[in-house]
Amino acid sequence: MLTRNVQPSSNPAVVGDTLTLSLSPPTNMKSGSWAVGESLILTWIRDQEAVFPNHTGRASVNVLTGALTLRSVTAADSGVYVVQSSDPQLRANASITVLERISNVTLMAKQTDFVEFNSPAIVACSVSSGSSLSFLWLNGSSEVTAGERVQLTDGNSTLTVINVTRYDRGPFRCRVSNPVSNGTSDPVNLNIIYGPDNMALTVEGSFSVGYNLTMLCSTQSNPPAQLQWAFRGEFANTTGPLLELYGITEDQSGPYSCLAFNNHTNMNSSITSHITITSEFLSEAISASIFLNVFPASLFPWFVSTESPSSGSKQQAVSGPFRCNVSNGVSYETSPPLYLNIIGPSNTTMMITPVVPNHVYRTESNITLSCSALSKPSAIISWMFNGVDMNIYGHWIHLNNVTVSNSGNYTCVSHNTVTSRSRSAHAVIYVLDPLESVEVNNTGGAAIVNESFTLHCDVTGTVDRIQWWRNWHVIIPDNTTIFDMDNKTLTLDPVQHSDAGNYKCQAFNSVSNMTSSPYNVVVIYGPETPTITGPTVGRAGYSVIFSCYASSNPPSLYSWYFNGNPVANTSVYITPPLSEDMSGTYTCKAYNNITDGDSSTYLCFVSEPITEVHVETPLNPPRDHYPYMLTCNVTGPAVHFHWIKNGMELHGDSGHVFQMHNETLTFNPLNRNESGQYKCMALNAVGNMTSPPYELLVNLANTSMFTTDCLSLNMSGEYTCMAYNNVTERNSTTSKMLTVVGKKTQGNRLDNCKSGFFNSGRVTFLNVLIWSVMIKNSTRPINSENFTLTCEVTGPYDTLYWTKNNTRLNVTNPYYHTENNMLHFTAVTTLDDGTYECVATNKAGEHKSPKFMLLVNYGPLKVEISGLYFHPVDLTVSMECSADSRPECDFYWFLDNESSAVIHTGSVITLIATKLSQGNYICVAKNPVTNITMYKTKEYVIGGLMMMGLFALSVPVLFT
Known part of the structure; x- marks a missing residue:
């Protein structure tokens, strides 16, 4: 086998250019073929070339050097080009890339509003034109790379951010490039809904009686949170970030809380500050008592309000004001008033921050419990956990980095040492671990069509609920999709083609949710019945090409057999130069090494030409009004026959009956008008041959004198008499013309019916009528x-x-x-x-x-694909192909290229509305009379359409 290289005129090539692939060093080739991938482009034998439909009008070959020329190349022309030849023996290949300039880079987000940590954000980048694309993602000025929360799929053209956060708002841009161009999209911003959290409360002003206080509450929230103020656990009539207190009193001491609520996330949070307001009078009264101790006087009368207290009264039941009147011999002084309140404890309340539903917290959270009570003097606060004293005192207790063991019943007890009274408040706190991992696993075999397949959702951590996704859509159970073990297992029984895709399971508990990485389910099927493309006959001395395709996943392995003997292990089989002993049955067998399934089909092939044709007659003579038959005798394989009389092709009617693919012509009955020269033509794909003419003379009589019946108009014509000598075996003929005239009546007979006879001379009537x-x-x-x-x-x-x-x-x-x-x-x-x-x-x-x-047959002049029409009942879409043609076209549907197997026949095709159905759908419209074929392509994608491509082709007959 010769060693050669394929030398392209340019690589990469630019869309629209002409590309030439030559052999280096140059080589003279008598035959060969070019293919890209598994799709044949053309073949040639000597000076004949055959271009396959998907490259018609764009591809040609130099039949001397084998150089391939492709005009108006497109990005779809990229691939590995293979040239092979049997004369001389060689095979060479080259990888060719065709690039298209990038234009109109566009970002499209499925949605732009998200709740933080709750859902993924998906942004897709697309271009109007361009090939061999590289994608770079930017968030602001920073490059976005794949990571734990960031996925780049579909060749990096789709950005998925798992469980978006407030820092993922963008702006996002997509920069697309290839070796010849680049472009950047307009920015896209995401609206991340979050909060409220990270609350802060600041207090400005004096904490003394009679002064003013201002409290400012802030929180992080989108949209801005609604703020509500509370005092001692009860809502105050104040909303907004500011709480202003004027002329404060001691009664306004206590816990002040700011509560924030986001009506989009339905979440709330709070922060509490304990404010103690003191009286200046108390310090002055103490100073006065100290002064009195330093300067004793003789009289210390006390007054409550304006009266002097009785020596036996209960002082602790009196609130005041109390005054002390001090005098001596030279002066007199009264102290400022002092108020004395001894109450409580009452209104003991407990607050827990941050505020979460049902007091369920995530491990490692920080929790603050605060306790307040109305009491004079201030109550002593102690804490208990599950009924056991914690030996902790004070208004606050801080639980940092909580664990599951911190779950339980917390009680705060307020105690007034003067009144000896106690009150309590309690709350139950739950602490849960967040989910640690979620993973989809398959413990069985592969997903094979019509068999059962099970996926398991393995979760580490406490789980409340599990939800399954396929290709970003929540999976709803049906008669073939079954959930079990609280949704931990998903069973597909049986597996269908539409079940292929990315599967995820999402687990939830009260403090977290987690989604697994995608598990790609590849549906294994096939092989289906193969389709053989190739001729049924061939000419001796020439090679022919058979192509076999069977739909299968993984792709089928192919074997070719001739009359049961193996000849090739590829999908395309090129025969050696044909000989007559190569006629027979060619079988293609497709095998799937996973399903262990196989399927085969066969093609009966004949390579013999027609070598001889003649008209054969029965032994009995052709007699008027009797049945008669002519047979076309052929040496060699014939597919069809045509009969010709006096240079005109015969068609079947009531008098002519064709049988056995027109091999026999029967006259039933024979009449005198059937006389003439008959020829038969035998045809196959290799060629055709016509017999020598056979002169059919209808025998009217076996006597020396012939007398007609009562004349009719159809009896006009030439009458021939043949004389035959049995001894010499010679014959001689003479002919006379008979013209029948007269007025036509019913039954084509003549008025005054006459008979004619032949001996000599001529019989003639006047007033000729046309029958x-x-x-x-x-x-x-x-x-x-x-x-x-x-x-x-x-x-x-x-x-x-x-x-x-x-x-x-x-x-x-x-x-x-x-x-x-x-x-x-x-x-x-x-x-x-x-x-x-x-x-x-x-x-x-x-x-x-x-x-x-x-009615003149024409077309198709144009082909259109209308649709897509969505049918919500069975979740299908349909497309309809139409053509301007007479008669109506036959329609064939292909997926992605015309050299693939026919996936549907008829004008309407119906698809299951899933991502698996995406692709370029090609409608081939063929006029069965004109043999003109036109193509129309329509791309089907989830969420959009793209019209592309219109090609026309007159299909030639090859190698005739």
């Missing part, structure tokens, strides 16, 4: 091709003319002309559609043919 006029055609009318109508007249006529739509045709029209009894169209078009009549005239008058409707 019948018929319009016939030997070919089908195809737009822009030549077409002929023939007027067959039974009986003598003088002139003949044609009418269209009851109007006589103008014989000077350049687009048609008459010749003898024929009307020639050069060439026929749809403008020639109409009703035609042939009118034959003689001295007896005019005779019109039955009306002949001419």
Whole structure:
């Protein structure tokens, strides 16, 4: 085998350019083929080339050097190009890249509003044009790379941020580049809803009676939180960030709380500050008592309000004000008033911050419990846990980095040492570990079509609920999708093609939720019944190409067999030069090494040409009014036969019956008008051959004198007498013309019925009548091709003319002309559609043919794909293909390229509305009469459409 390299004219090539792939060093090649991947581009043998439909009009080959030329290349032309030849033996390949310049870089987010930690953000980057794309993501000015929370999929064109946070708001940009161009999208901002959290409370002003206090509350929240103030656990009539207190009193001492609520997240948070307001009078009273101790006087009268207290009164029940009147011999002084309150404890309340639903906290959280009570003097606060004294005193208790063991019943006890009274408040706190890991596993085998397949959601941590996702959509159970073990297992029974995709399980508890990494389920199937593409006959000395395809995942392994013997292990089989012993059955077998399934199909192939054709007759002579049969005897394989009489092709009617693919022609019965020259043509894909003419003479009598029956108009014609000598085995013939004239009556018989006889001379009647006029055609009318109508007249006529739509045709029209009894169209078009009549005239008058409707076959002129039409009942979409054509086209659907297997026939195709159905759907419309084929491509993607590509092709017959 020769060693050669493929040398491209440019690599990478630019979309729209012409690309030439040459062999280095140059090599003379008599035959070979070019393919890209597994798709054949063209083949050639000597000076004949055959271009496959997906490259028609764009590909050609230099049949001497094997150089391939591709015009108007597209990005889809990228791939590994392989050239191989059997004369000489060689195989070479090269990887070619075709790049398209980038334009219109666009970012599209499925949604832009998110709740923090609750859902993923998905942003897709796309371009209007461009190939071999590289994607770079930016958040602000920082590059975004894949990580624990960030996924880059679909070739990095899709950015997924798992459980978005407030720091993921953007702006996001996508920068796309390839070796020849680049572009950057407009920014996209995300609205992250979060909070309230990180609260702060500041107090400004004096804590003394009579002064003013201002409290400012702040929190982090989007949208801004609603703020509500509370005092001693009860809501105050104040909202907003500011709480202002004017002329404060001691009664306003206590816990002040700011509560924040976000009506989008439905979350709340709070912060509490304990404020103690003191009286200046107390310090002055103490100073006075100290002064009195230093300067004793003789009299210390006490007054409550304006009265002096009785010596036996209960002082602790009196609130005051108390005054002390001090005097001596030279002066008199009264102290400022002193108020004395001895109450409580009452209104003992406990607050827990941060505020969370049901007091369920995540481990490692910091929790503050605060206790307040209305008491004079201030109550002593002690704490208990699950009924056991904690030996902790004070208004606050801080639980830092809590664990599960901190769960329990907390009680605060307030005690007034003067009144000896106690009150308590309690609350139950729950501490849970967050989920540590969530993973999807499969303990069974692969997902094989029509078998059962189970996925398990393995969770580390306490879980309340599990939810499954497939391709970003929540999975709803149905008769083939089954959940078990509180949704921890998902069973597909049976597996279907549509079950392929990325599966995730999401686990929830009260303090966290976690989603697993995607588990890609690849559905294994096939192989389905293979399809063989290739000829059924071939010419000796030439190679032919068979291509086999069977839908399968993983892709099928292929084997070729000739009459049961292996000949190749590839999907494409190129035969050696054909010989007659290579006719037989070629079988393609496809095998899937995972399902252990196989499927096969076969093609009967003949490589023999037709070598001889002649017309064979039965032993009995052809007699008028008796059945008779002609047989086309062929040496070699024939697919079809045509019969020709006097140069005109015969068609089946009540008098002519074709059998065995037209191999036999039966006259039932034979009549004298069937006399003439008959030929048969045998055809196969290799070629055709026509027999020598056979002269059929209908035998009317076996005597020296022939007397006709009562004459009828159809008895006009040439009568031949043959004399035969049995000894010499020689014969001689002579002929006479008989013209039957007269007035036609019912049954085509003549008035005053007469008989004629032949001995010598001629029989003639006057006033000739035409018996019948018929319009016939030997070919089908195809737009822009030549077409002929023939007027067959039974009986003598003088002139003949044609009418269209009851109007006589103008014989000077350049687009048609008459010749003898024929009307020639050069060439026929749809403008020639109409009703035609042939009118034959003689001295007896005019005779019109039955009306002949001419409808010219054309097209397809254009092909359209309409849709997509969504059907919500069965979650399918449909597309409809239509073509301007006469007759109606046959429609074939392909996915991604025309060389693939036909996935559907008919004008309407229905798809399951899943991502697996995405792709370029190609409708091939073929006119069965004109043999013209046109293609239309429509891309189906979830959430969008793209129209692309229109190609037309007249399909040639190869190697004829």
